[in-house]
Amino acid sequence: MSQSAAQTPRVLASLADELEHAGALCDRLEMLVTQLVRASRGETLEIALHEAQTVDVLTQHLAALATFTRRLSTQAQTAGAYDLSDAIAGVTLGDLALRLAQVTREAEALSAAESGDLDLF
Numbered sequence: 001m002s003q004s005a006a007q008t009p010r011v012l013a014s015l016a017d018e019l020e021h022a023g024a025l026c027d028r029l030e031m032l033v034t035q036l037v038r039a040s041r042g043e044t045l046e047i048a049l050h051e052a053q054t055v056d057v058l059t060q061h062l063a064a065l066a067t068f069t070r071r072l073s074t075q076a077q078t079a080g081a082y083d084l085s086d087a088i089a090g091v092t093l094g095d096l097a098l099r100l101a102q103v104t105r106e107a108e109a110l111s112a113a114e115s116g117d118l119d120l121f
Contacts, residue, residue, distance in 0.1 A: 012073035019066035026059040064091045068100060 033052040071087035084103060091097040 007076075009073050009076040012069050012076055016066045016070040016073060019062050019069060023059050023062035023066060026055060026062060030055040030059060060093060061096060064093050064096050067091060 030052065033055050037049055037052055067090040068087050071090055072082055075082050075087065084101060088097050088101050091100060
């Protein structure tokens with residue numbers, strides 16, 4: 001092992017922390033977009049509302065990836081192989097869960113479930 005090598009659980013936990021940090025930054029950006037939407041007038045309001053929803057979707061996406069990564073980090077401490085069904089269970093965005101599950105045979109079961117990448121706020 002080289003000096004730059006790190007244990008998988010620690011790498012995954014660090015990645016989850018960074019995803020959570022990126023999500024927190026998106027929350028701040030979402031507040032700015034919300035303020036700009038409130039300040040806008042006319043046709044630009046509709047465009048601004050759409051962009052505000054896009055920021056919300058990104059925030060949810062980052063949070064789901066952080067949850068998935070954190071669950072993998074926990075598993076990496078004890079198991080040789082990952083139980084993706086457990087890690088995916090924490091992902092609330094159906095389309096993202098389906099994409100993550102494609103590594104396993106769970107993709108077929110998830111495709112039958114309702115899916116979507118947007119929880120309206």
